[in-house]
Amino acid sequence: MKKVLIKKIGDHIGEEVLIRGWVRNVRSSGKLQFIILRDGTAEIQAVAFKPELSEEVFAKAKSLTMESSVRIQGIPKEHPRRKGVYELAVTDIDIVQIADEYPIAKKEHGTDFLLSNRHLWIRSSKQWALMKVRHTVYYAVCEYLNDNGFFRFDSPILTPNPCEGTTTLFEVPYFDEGTAYLSQSGQLYLENGIMSLGRVYDFGPVFRAEKSKSRKHLTEFWMMDAEAAFVEHEENMQIQQELIRFVIRKVMASNGAELQILARDVETLKKADAPFAVKTHKQAVDYLKEKGVDIGYDDDFGAEEESLLTQESEVPLFIEKWPTDIKAFYMKRCPEDDNYVLGSDLLAPQGYGELIGGSQREDDYETLKQRMIDEKMSLDDYGWYLDLRKYGSVPHSGFGIGLERLIGWISGVRHIRETIPFPRMIYRIYP
16 A cells, blocks of 8 residues: 655545554544544645445544544545645555543643643644754755855764853853853854854853843753854845745745645735834834933833834844944944944844844954953953954954744744744743
């Protein structure tokens, strides 16, 4: 018997085939038993018609419960009223396992219950669709970078010192070496890679012990960091824009069915695939003041401000040239005014917040050394990082993308806890 995937069922009309999967749902109508079957690639309705089956096979169809695992033989047919949709006329059923009563049934459940049963919730249609989108986004980011001269350069997860301050770090005892930390970002290590490979990126889990309960925060999430030699601020933003627009197109091409399940307005995604808007931090503050926001020219933006800044934009918005005092020590100052840095944050439309943080990096040894002294950073601990500015320093830039935030915006899901298989938050580490 030919084994086929449900997504390929249209290639086998009229042939008897074997599908292996799980029962999403079952309903009965007299002599008909309707079985919604999924196999990870797609879903199909299998129809068991009593007059055409033995008593034993029809009894098996009637015994199926939600999430039972089965092998079903049948003949694919086009749906009589829905073009491009197929059904399976059942000829035989082999039950692998009859599932117990499924805890996540059709009724509504609270968030806490669903998170406690995340190992089962992940099977639901919406979560399945999100994981498919996640897969596309991840590989689209890698594909763009691979095709544009970037090389994978994996940074360590255990680090001897922090990347951006010590207040949001997870500490780990490390043998006789004292305390290590779970990485917040691979950026500092990636900057080493450009001196060898020119353009590099890493992509993996990072950790922030930030005590935030917002819908945009996780304590463990996936970050793509990229660094490029001889790339300055404007080109850095151009690379980011091209990458995001590439990802949008990939998802639109690969995940139409999933976006439909997620009820994502694809027209808004199509409109976002256009040149991005740009404002300086000062222009953004001026705009917010016009909207009645009480904010200063040296202030950072919170979720409310980010939403206001993008509420009238159909495309993502770069906020560039931030005040020096609220950005990291390694960002290069603007040559025309060193009160600002050559850095940018990319904000998604519709209030989804920051997708990317990036900047040109400070490439002068003495300048960077003095900043580190001013911020009371240990020159011994960071000597390896300073060395980059002593041996062949060049202008260079980089950026980081939070994978879950990008998936959240593209899929239209507000809580990023749904965009990762097993979310880790300050109040949850189970399952």
